[in-house]
Amino acid sequence: MKRGPYPVGPEDDSRGNLQEGAFEDEEVREEKEGSAKYPFGPAPAEEEGTGARLARAVGRGPLHAIIIGISIAWMIPALGLLVSSFRERQAITRTGWWEAFTTPTEFTIQNYQDVLTGQGMGTAFINSVIITVPATILTVMVAALAAYAFAWMPLPGRNWWFLLVVALMVVPIQLTLIPVLRLFADLGLTGTYWGIWLAHAAYGLPLGVFLLRNFFVALPKDLLESAFLEGASHTTAFFRIVLPLSVPSLAALGIFQFLWVWNDLLIALVYLGGTRDVAPMTVVISNLVSSFGTEWHLLTAAAFVSVILPLAIFFALQRYFVQGLLAGAVKG
Amino acid sequence: MRNRMQIVAWIYVLPAFILLGAFLVYPVLRTVYWSFFGRNSESYVGLDNYQYLFTQQDVLIVFRNNLLWLVVFTGVTVGLGLILAVLTNLVRYEAVAKAVIFVPMAISFTAAAVIWRFMYVWNPASFEQTGVMNAVITTFGAEPVSWITNTSVNNYALIVAGIWMWTGFALVVISAGLKGISSEILEAARVDGANEFHIFRHILLPMLKPILVVVTVTLVINSLKVFDLVYVMTFGNFDTDVIANRMFKEMFQFGQFGRASAIAVILLVAIVPFMLFNIRRFLAER
Amino acid sequence: MARVFYENVYKRWKETVAVKDFTLEIADKEFLVLVGPSGSGKSTALRLLAGLDSISDGKIYIGDRVINDVAPKDRDIAMVFQTYALYPHMSVHDNVGFGLRLRKMPKDQIHEKVVQAAQVLGIEPLLDRKPGQLSGGQRQRVALARAIVREPKVFLLDEPLSNLDAKLRVQTRAEISKLHQRLGTTFIYVTHDQVEAMTMATQIAVMNFGVIQQVGTPQFLYDHPTNIFVAGFIGSPAMNFFEVTVTGDSDQVCLVDDNGLSLPVPAKKRRALEKYRDKKIVFGIRPEDIHDPNFVPPETEVAPFDAVVEVTELMGNEVFLHLLRGETKFLARVDPRTVAKQGTKMELMVGMDNMHAFDFESEQTIFTPEEEEPEIPKDLKRSPATGVAEGAWVTSRGSASTERAEPAPEEEGKVDLDRLVEEEPVEEQVARRQSEVPQGQADED
Structure with a gap:
């Protein structure tokens, strides 16, 4: 299979790079000290006189200024959210959050108590978990089964089927809302967990099948053939050989699907309707915005509650996380 | 069998x-x-x-807005991603810088919308500005701007939020492509007589082209589908509506x-x- | 076309020293091969010259110009990389012409030069292809064409053959030699393969642990390795080493070991061994200097000894015998008519004229070339400025004693590059002249 610069297929070169070091690359690290003379190349780390080092540091000043400046600019919005979520209501409306540090007495956790109990974010958090976990497991399971068939089984016309899956990857889900909604109404699935689980599983499938099939295909053929020669059935090969070897890509897909469902607003909004007791956090927050658009002490706390889990995953599983997100970025 | x-x-x-x-x-x-x-x-x-x-006039504005998203959002995100990929490749804290810029990819558009609405808070000029954007521009003596409702800037204000979320994606993908270019090729170019601009123009850009195309296509598709940010930040009011949100409105508001x-x-x-x-x-x- | 001169060059990375007190003069039109095991600093030395790594200390000259702070593009060098480093998005034509294009040469002139270079390397039909469509050998030629098209003063080649298969490697080796003769430019060639060094070089510099061990013509290095490292590195199969003790008096010197070995030393080698009497030394003998008693070449002073034949390898034109004496394994390369039975003891003859001997402690050679080769002047002493890494070299057992406190016992045994270039042994001068085919003749292919 010819390799392209496609950031999706697990057997892709560029992917390999992402996997190995989306944020860290040992090899180049040594070359980093690099001179401004050679911005694009191996710029050797080495001992040198203080004079040379100073000259270099000055020459690289603008470079550092740009990168650090942009990094700080990127952190400011989220920092504002975090700081404000711990400030008293009056303080937020009176002064900018960056002034909070001069009067630390204004800090409080009252906002969190309010949103979690008074505004239903506590229930919504649980709803988000109830929606997300089964939807993720369902997607990964169904996708893995189909991907295995596409990769290793004599499915007639499997390449055409697979092409259809690739095409479905970018179909906007807006095109499916009305018919599915009517289907749900007929089946009584509107506003139920089952409805949203199935919907999320279906929308996550094209990407999941695509990813896993590409990974399965890249497994060594000899491995499966020797298993078959020893009398293994497809079911045995799938569960005993393919799945254990595919843990990284299963994890990547799982993380992407988890975040996708966790962060989804549209599908929950449409298929759960106005049913408050099953609404996930995104729906609750958007309702808060339209009803208390300027109650920043509530909005910031609610928003922060909703990002805790994704951030935790980001920092704990950075590698799989980046891989999964990049893989899923093409998805609608 | x-x-x-x-x-x-x-x-x-x-x-x-x-x-x-x-x-x-x-x-x-x-x-x-x-x-x-x-x-x-x-x-x-x-x-x-x-x-x-x-x-319908207001639907045509919807199309115009999506076009604006397509051009500005995609262009700036790819451009910024490329520049940052090249620049972060030169420093030791590359991993940290990339992580900081990538983090917004993890959170929901809904949360991002809250974050950016808060960034754009507007108070009358006689009061202290509690939104970062207005605090910054008033420091330089400008009048505070109502970023969300002012129709000459609000689309761009929304697009900035989108750029904030997606630049990390462009950066990480392009950066991976950059690392895939062997250092020997750059050295060969240098021995051949290339200066750093030549290397960027004649070696890096052409070699990154396939990956830039992939990133661009991905971002274009996302710009066409943009929904949550607009839904939460403005609900498509003040001439900021986009196709996906308009569809939602036709469905649930207008039936x-x-x-x-x-x-x-x-x-x-x-x-x-x-x-x-x-x-x-x-x-x-x- | 220029001479290259490294003057006490150092390259330090954070904690390690990649190249140490590197002093080497490469005359104009020389084909110098830097050879050494991986990690010996040979590639770094080349990259310092190319300007791809910066010099920590010392100076490098091209011609009379110090190029320490000159950008690579202004050094007037061309380099062939191990991976060829062809620009994948450009056609072969544009790859070859890229350097000229950057120098703002008119298009038609570039084309002319590119075609010319392509003709020299026989890649004219490939000019419109992309590197991805070429075979390894073809890519290698494109890389060479890209280097020659700019007519640089110095060619640098960094392991250019290591990605080719064995057959192509032999073929390309000859072509690079031919290219060198034809261009009449300085070539500096890095390799870990001593066969490449022996076959192509006019001068070889052997490196280990960042330090030059010895510099000289291929033949000289083969005949007079300065230490155990060079002795073991140059020549294939490698030299055999035995730990022996020197015994006897001025009339009769013998090398003996605990297993009953006793080899008489030829008269002209005795004097140097005198001060080692009753001491341990390392005795070295090349596999080709161990003979079957039935097929000893004429006029060879031999000494008999025996060994157990472990394995025989029939090569057709010769036989390799894997031998065992006590616990020492060694190899002999004998006449194809030799009859040897595996597992039996066999009588052998050692050609003692070609014996080598090394100090047991310093591993430095005990014999000096001038003692054996009277045509080299006696006063062959290194001048401090051009000396090869003074007393600094490394044992073949890998103990990296790069800095030795006391000078090696036979200081004058070291070789002075300058002197050797000027005053190489007569036979070699003849051989050299024979190999220097006039330009016109080389053109005919």
Whole structure:
């Protein structure tokens, strides 16, 4: 299979790079000290006189200024959210959050108590978990089964089927809302967990099948053939050989699907309707915005509650996380 | 034997096919069909829905906004991603800088919308500005701007939020491509007489082109589908509406299922070229 | 076309020293091969010259110009990389012409030069292809064409053959030699393969642990390795080493070991061994200097000894015998008519004229070339400025004693590059002249 610069297929070169070091690359690290003379190349780390080092540091000043400046600019919005979520209501409306540090007495956790109990974010958090976990497991399971068939089984016309899956990857889900909604109404699935689980599983499938099939295909053929020669059935090969070897890509897909469902607003909004007791956090927050658009002490706390889990995953599983997100970025 | 294997294969793909059929294939065809029907999908109206959409002033603004997203959001995100990829490649704290810029990818558009609404808070000029944007510009003596409601800036204000979320994606993908270029090639160019600008122009850019195309296509598709940010930040008011949000409105606010279907079809038509691009790329890789 | 001169060059990375007190003069039109095991600093030395790594200390001259702070593009060098480093998005034509294009040469002139270079390397039919469509050998030629098209003063080649298969490697080796003769430019060639060094070089510099061990013509290095490292590195199969003790008096010197070995030393080698009497030394003998008693070449002073034949390898034109004496394994390369039975003891003859001997402690050679080769002047002493890494070298057992406190016992045994270039042994001068085919003749292919 010819390799392209496609950031999706697990057997892709560029992917390999992402996997190995989306944020860290040992090899180049040594070359980093690099001179401004050679911005694009191996710029050797080495001992040198203080004079040379100073000259270099000055020459690289603008470079550092740009990168650090942009990094700080990127952190400011989220920092504002975090700081404000711990400030008293009056303080937020009176002064900018960056002034909070001069009067630390204004800090409080009252906002969190309010949103979690008074505004239903506590229930919504649980709803988000109830929606997300089964939807993720369902997607990964169904996708893995189909991907295995596409990769290793004599499915007639499997390449055409697979092409259809690739095409479905970018179909906007807006095109499916009305018919599915009517289907749900007929089946009584509107506003139920089952409805949203199935919907999320279906929308996550094209990407999941695509990813896993590409990974399965890249497994060594000899491995499966020797298993078959020893009398293994497809079911045995799938569960005993393919799945254990595919843990990284299963994890990547799982993380992407988890975040996708966790962060989804549209599908929950449409298929759960106005049913408050099953609404996930995104729906609750958007309702808060339209009803208390300027109650920043509530909005910031609610928003922060909703990002805790994704951030935790980001920092704990950075590698799989980046891989999964990049893989899923093409998805609608 | 082979027949039995085929049956097993069908069993493996059956759950996927049922779900895809019920939630994607059938609904898409149904939506296309219903786009030629009236508000309750009962009476055939031909192209009336499309005619309405392409003549209605506020819908034309919707299309204009999506075009704005497509050009500005995609252009700036790819450009910034490329520049940052090249620059972060030169410093030791590359991993940290990339992580900081990538983090917004993790959170929901809903949370991002709250974050940016808060960034854009506007208070009358006589009061202290509590939104970062207005605090910054008033420091330089400018009048505070109502970023969300002022129709000359609000689309860009929304797009900035989108850029904040997606630059990390462009950065990480392009950076991976950059690391895939062997250092020997750059050294060879240097020995051949290239200065750093030559290397960027004649070596790096052409070699990164395939990956830049992939990033651009991905971002274009996302710019066409943008929904949550607009829904939460403005609900499409103040001339900031976009196709996906307009469809939602037609559906739930106006109960116009025919027009909603037609908008969805227009969205599909806009995305089809990029879908074909994906398929072609997939076929080329085999 | 220029001479290259490294003057006490150092390259330090954070904690390690990649190249240490590197002093080497490469005369104009020389084909110098830097050879050494991986990690010996040979590639770094080349990259310092190319300007791809910066010099920590010392100076490098091209011609009379110090190029320490000159950008690579202004050094008037061309380099062939191990991976060829062809620009994947450009056609072969544009790859070859890229350097000229950057120098703002008119298009038609570039084309002319590119075609010319392509003709020299026989890649004219490939000019419109992309590197991805070429075979390894073809890519290698494109890389060479890209280097010659700019007519640089110095060619640098960094392991250019290591990605080719064995057959192509032999073929390309000859072609690079031919290219050198034809261009009449300085070539500096890095390799870990001593066969490449022996076959192509006019001068070889052997490196280990960042330090030059010895510099000289291929033949000289083969005949007079200065230490155990060079002795073991140059020549294939490698030299055999035995730990022996020197015994006897001025009339009769013998090398003996605990297993009953006793080899008489030829008269002209005795004097140097005198001060090692009753001491341990390392005795070295090349596999080709161990003979079957039935097929000893004429006029060879031999000494008999025996060994157990472990394995025989029939090569057709010769036989390799894997031998065992006590616990020492060694190899002999004997006449193809030799009959040897595996597992039996066999009588052998050692050609003692070609014996080598090394100090047991310093591993430095005990014999000096001038003692054996009277045509080299006696006063062959290194001048401090051009000396090869003074007393700094490394044992073949890998103990990296790069800095030795006391000078090696036979200081004058070291070789002075300058002197050797000027005053190489007569036979070699003859051989050299024979190999220097006039330009016109080389053109005919």
